Amino acid sequence: MTQPAPLLQVNDLKTYFTIGTGGPFGSGKQTLKAVDGISFEIHAGEVLSLVGESGCGKTTVGRTLTQLEPATDGEAYFNGTEILSLPNSQFRPLRREIQMIFQDPFASLNPRLTIEQTLAEPLHIHKLAKNRKEARVLISETLQLVGLDPKVMDRYPHEFSGGQRQRIGIARVMILKPKLVIADEMVSALDVSIQAQVLNLIKDLQRDSGVSMLFISHDLGVVRHISDRVAVMYLGKIVEIGNRLEIFENPSHPYTKLLLSSIPRIKPGRTKVEDLGEPASATSPPTGCAFHPRCAIATEICRSAQPEMNELSETHVSACHNISQLLGGHA
């Protein structure tokens, strides 16, 4: 199968943070490997979900791709252009095409700006409107697109509920007509009833505009609803990546299975989820496969060697030493 070149191609992305203070009075410096060599691609019009526990580095992936954090190593090609090493001045025109929806709708809108001012910011920055009248037309169209009354333009963020604010956050992104939207836990701060509305909205918008999405979430139910493909992250690495059905119906990696079994479900006779304790620290990850201390089927090789990516199908890849044993169990 020959596919067109992906919209975003990420190769071996690494983002490390230095924590602690050095020098004679410091507590000593440590390197936190938030993202440690991940590769994936997103095609035009596709929704790729990035799932994993808190602290596995999924948010850092989004922040690195938007240059909110500097990448330590690796490449990311957006439409053929390497974006991680671009200086800010050259990256700015591309920012219009790579946009981000934030997690906390109460912190992501400047409380001192009206909705009109908030939504006019992207238009001013990228010079998309000649005057205020033109800007207001665009803003009211976009507000309708996200299901808000254009009359709300003159109000301040504090007058809106979380769901409404998140719609405004979506409007701020969609007004630029981006090619790639990075949605960082965009519904996890909302009530469950509102979550569904906002999810349906973003799904409809995505389908109608054909925008690609990197959907970052820890909520597998939400992920199952929205994604085309799913990548599972554990301690800065992708452990399994595949189509939605491959991940949800036929998971291969023990960590993916653990995650899936932890979705709360009402089902008679269901066995209790094993409590495996906290994940290992990202400042001192375990040797070999990072998941081996919590893995039920870990063997000697898991403690010493990093697992390779094993291709299970053209779209399904899993990083586990014991993959053949797992597959045998499944087939």
Added chain:
Amino acid sequence: MTLQSAKQTQSATDQQAILRPTPRQQMIVRIKMHYSLQIGASILIAMILMAIFASFLVPHDPYAQDLSNRLVDPIWGSTGTWDHPLGTDSLGRDYLSRLIYGSRIALMIGFSAMLISGVIGTILGVAAGYFGGRVDAVISFIILNRLSLPVTLVALAVVSVVGSSLEVVVVVLGLLIWDRFAVVLRSATLQVRNMEYVAAAEVLGASFPRIIFKDILPNISNHLIVVATLEMAHAILLEAALSFLGMGVQPPLPSWGLMVSEARDFMFFKPWMITVPGVALFLLVLAINLLGDGIRDVTTPEGRN
């Protein structure tokens, strides 16, 4: 629009924006309940009006000497007359007129020194908080150095070398008292900088001046106003202290600090001479501090009273 389904998902209750008082309405309610703020603001406004209209209010020329009428008591004293309601000083100048003109000096010096220090401190504090890293390390080092200098001593030394005049006092004070601006605004900026709306502006491609003027400064302005009032009071007191020590405003300018200094020789015989400018100074500084505290109370989100 193209998206019918999106509109349908919007429920009727969600459509209505929640009606809550705007921050401005909330603030007006709080100001109405905040008596110390009102008292402070009234005294300060009265003082400012007094300074502006000084030339219409004074009964006499504040510089005119009348050696035949020296050290006249105020009206409550034995030799008091309505011609000199607060008496005259050792050169026979009308004390009330000097007091009124003195408010000009106090407010002018306080305001100008606050403005100079505010500009320096805000630039340093916001830069340290916004850029962080090495910029922060360097600026924090500068702040620490400034904090280790005793303000009054340095001001005295500089003024005695450069020579004292109104302008010199303003500039010296302005260059010395920016530390609180820098310290407070640095931490306020750090706090705002980590808000998601700043990250959102960065992702939108906003340049850093745009982020500072649209996102940072409006959201730290309440801290800025509070520090500005406190530093204004601080500058007024420092000016009075310098003038008292003879290194501030030079005679015959009617500065309150200078009036206290000149009255020192007579304080046991004519105690009102030292009391009157002292009370004026006290009232002005108290008013500014009440106003500053009040502004902090009505602009904090929790709204303490």
